[in-house]
Amino acid sequence: MDKTAPRFLDCGEAALSVEFGDSVDPAINARVLTLDARLRAAPPQGLRETTPTYRALLLRYEPLEISRDALVAAIEGLLAPVDIEAKLSQPAARWTIPCCYDPAFAEDIDEAAALLGRAAPSLAQLHAGADYRAYMYGFAPGWCYLGGLPQALAIPRRASPRGPTPQGAVLIGGALALIAANPMPTGWYVIGRTPERMFALRRDPPFLVAPGDAVRFEPIDAGTFLTLDARACAGETVARKEALQ
Amino acid sequence: MSARLIVDAAGPGVTVQDEGRFGLSRYGVTPAGPMDLGAYFAATRAAGADNAIEVSLGGAAFRAEGATLCVAVAGGAFDVRLDGRPLPSACLLLLAPESRLVLRAGAWGAWCYVAVGGTLDLAPILGARATHARSGLGPKPLAAGDALPFADAAPAPLEPLALTAPWLASSGASVRVLLGPQADYFAPEEIERFLNARWRIGARSDRMAYRLEGPAIRHRRGHDIVSDGVAMGAIQIPGDGAPLALLADRQPTGGYPKIATVIGADLGRLAQLRPGEDLSFRAVDWDEAVAARRDYFAAIEAGAERAPLCAEMTAESLLAENLVGGVVDARD
Numbered sequence: 223m224d225k226t227a228p229r230f231l232d233c234g235e236a237a238l239s240v241e242f243g244d245s246v247d248p249a250i251n252a253r254v255l256t257l258d259a260r261l262r263a264a265p266p267q268g269l270r271e272t273t274p275t276y277r278a279l280l281l282r283y284e285p286l287e288i289s290r291d292a293l294v295a296a297i298e299g300l301l302a303p304v305d306i307e308a309k310l311s312q313p314a315a316r317w318t319i320p321c322c323y324d325p326a327f328a329e330d331i332d333e334a335a336a337l338l339g340r341a342a343p344s345l346a347q348l349h350a351g352a353d354y355r356a357y358m359y360g361f362a363p364g365w366c367y368l369g370g371l372p373q374a375l376a377i378p379r380r381a382s383p384r385g386p387t388p389q390g391a392v393l394i395g396g397a398l399a400l401i402a403a404n405p406m407p408t409g410w411y412v413i414g415r416t417p418e419r420m421f422a423l424r425r426d427p428p429f430l431v432a433p434g435d436a437v438r439f440e441p442i443d444a445g446t447f448l449t450l451d452a453r454a455c456a457g458e459t460v461a462r463k464e465a466l467q
Numbered sequence: 468m469s470a471r472l473i474v475d476a477a478g479p480g481v482t483v484q485d486e487g488r489f490g491l492s493r494y495g496v497t498p499a500g501p502m503d504l505g506a507y508f509a510a511t512r513a514a515g516a517d518n519a520i521e522v523s524l525g526g527a528a529f530r531a532e533g534a535t536l537c538v539a540v541a542g543g544a545f546d547v548r549l550d551g552r553p554l555p556s557a558c559l560l561l562l563a564p565e566s567r568l569v570l571r572a573g574a575w576g577a578w579c580y581v582a583v584g585g586t587l588d589l590a591p592i593l594g595a596r597a598t599h600a601r602s603g604l605g606p607k608p609l610a611a612g613d614a615l616p617f618a619d620a621a622p623a624p625l626e627p628l629a630l631t632a633p634w635l636a637s638s639g640a641s642v643r644v645l646l647g648p649q650a651d652y653f654a655p656e657e658i659e660r661f662l663n664a665r666w667r668i669g670a671r672s673d674r675m676a677y678r679l680e681g682p683a684i685r686h687r688r689g690h691d692i693v694s695d696g697v698a699m700g701a702i703q704i705p706g707d708g709a710p711l712a713l714l715a716d717r718q719p720t721g722g723y724p725k726i727a728t729v730i731g732a733d734l735g736r737l738a739q740l741r742p743g744e745d746l747s748f749r750a751v752d753w754d755e756a757v758a759a760r761r762d763y764f765a766a767i768e769a770g771a772e773r774a775p776l777c778a779e780m781t782a783e784s785l786l787a788e789n790l791v792g793g794v795v796d797a798r799d
Contacts, residue, residue, distance in 0.1 A: 231647050231649070232645050232647050232728070232753060233648045233696075233697075233725070233728050234728035235645060235730055235756035235757050237696075237728070239695060241648075244692065246693055271490055273493055273696040273719060273720070274493060275695045275696055276693050276694060277693050282489075282698070285760065286761055286764065359494045359495035360719060361495060361720070362495055362601075363496045363602050364494065364495060365495050366495075404602065421495075423592065423604075428494075429494040433493055
């Protein structure tokens with residue numbers, strides 16, 4: 223069997239998971255995002271919605287309009303050899319997200335730094351120096367999961383969740399980074415905070431970063447955070463977007 | 468004066484729902500929408516509405532203000548009364564400003580839909596009016612004193628009509644599932660255990676998930692998977708082995724293996740089970756699931772039949788029926 227061929231897994235009769243692997247891996251995620259982009263560019267009859275995740279693409283479809291076999295055939299027609307897919311999957315945009323690592327805003331940075339055996343400023347420097355990619359959203363609206371965390375910052379998640387995160391929390395957990403939107407309890411560590419709103423109902427568009435986009439963090443001090451936070455609160459987008467394609 | 472539906476009383480978990488907030492799962496947005504789509508459509512199509520109030524076991528009471536409203540009720544066998552007069556649990560009625568419509572849990576069923584003919588005059592949030600309380604999207608869960616404004620109120624029949632829809636009937640039949648997407652995380656004997664067990668709906672069940680009490684289902688190779696998308700009706704087995712059926716308010720992605728997924732035609736029947744009630748599952752293949760889906764949606768498309776309240780549906784006989792329901796209801 224071709225190890226690179228995805229698995230097609232039924233999620234009931236009206237949803238199909240196209241699974242490219244079972245791990246968090248940039249090459250696997252690139253294949254997910256490539257298929258997602260192609261299906262969105264030319265959706266087969268009966269396809270209702272796609273949900274990209276780290277390693278699989280969930281397709282919601284109407285089986286009274288398209289059979290499973292026809293849907294699978296349509297997907298297979300869109301797949302390319304794996305090395306080509308990885309190359310095809312280039313970020314459409316790069317976001318520079320302001321992030322304050324001051325412990326007054328980065329509630330858990332000292333705790334996480336101690337667990338990682340380094341000083342908080344060095345943790346912040348490593349985190350802000352890396353190139354990330356938005357792998358997927360999940361958990362709650364605007365919670366954006368990022369690949370690309372430096373190995374040195376991989377940290378086991380908490381055994382039990384901490385209290386609700388502040389608005390715009392920047393977190394690390396496992397081998398991943400995360401930008402949160404609304405406050406929620408979490409097992410991850412808050413190592414920074416962005417004034418940007420990852421999700422704002424009254425803004426058009428309500429979500430900024432798209433799955434597949436490149437992300438970098440730009441360190442800001444507490445004073446800049448407060449200034450930008452006030453502007454973001456008034457509806458301004460304080461992160462910067464650069465088109466890449 | 469514009470027409471308004473006034474909420475006189477509402478138990479916990481009474482919400483406005485439309486078909487759901489679709490298209491934004493890629494940004495972490497849960498679709499929400501009705502727990503029992505068939506009952507929702509029975510009510511909305513009878514009233515000429517594109518949304519409904521989903522009434523929970525806690526019950527609710529409504530009255531009209533400013534105009535007479537056309538109201539359709541459908542769902543589980545709730546105790547439905549118009550100014551104290553018992554009505555069939557699925558019905559179409561005229562709600563005059565001085566009248567009061569009261570719904571309480573009845574003989575069976577966990578959800579009941581109240582649809583008002585006309586246009587609900589609330590701005591959609593991210594394209595929908597469905598309530599997802601956990602993320603604060605859509606109208607807040609309803610409480611006494613809330614008022615829902617309606618424009619273009621639809622005409623209503625002068626006398627209440629009974630609605631009959633075969634897909635609204637209670638049934639003890641097993642709930643059909645398609646195995647997967649992660650059935651391979653379970654040994655064949657664990658899948659057998661899942662399919663042969665008698666399950667009970669747990670007390671801490673809600674719109675997000677129904678907890679299933681029964682034998683523990685063991686994983687073959689660990690209970691953590693890298694998160695993937697979660698379809699409506701997915702049955703997830705977390706670390707403790709107690710299944711969770713993920714429903715309308717589920718998170719859009721999840722990190723536990725999903726042993727099976729409830730088929731579309733049976734989601735409403737599962738949703739209508741109450742905490743403490745039993746069920747079992749039966750595995751079917753894709754073709755059987757789609758055949759069931761075709762029949763289910765064809766029946767919904769044909770719509771509920773309307774009939775005048777028949778002679779034997781006197782207040783006395785309905786009262787007797789509802790007294791039986793009242794015991795089950797237990798005013799919890």
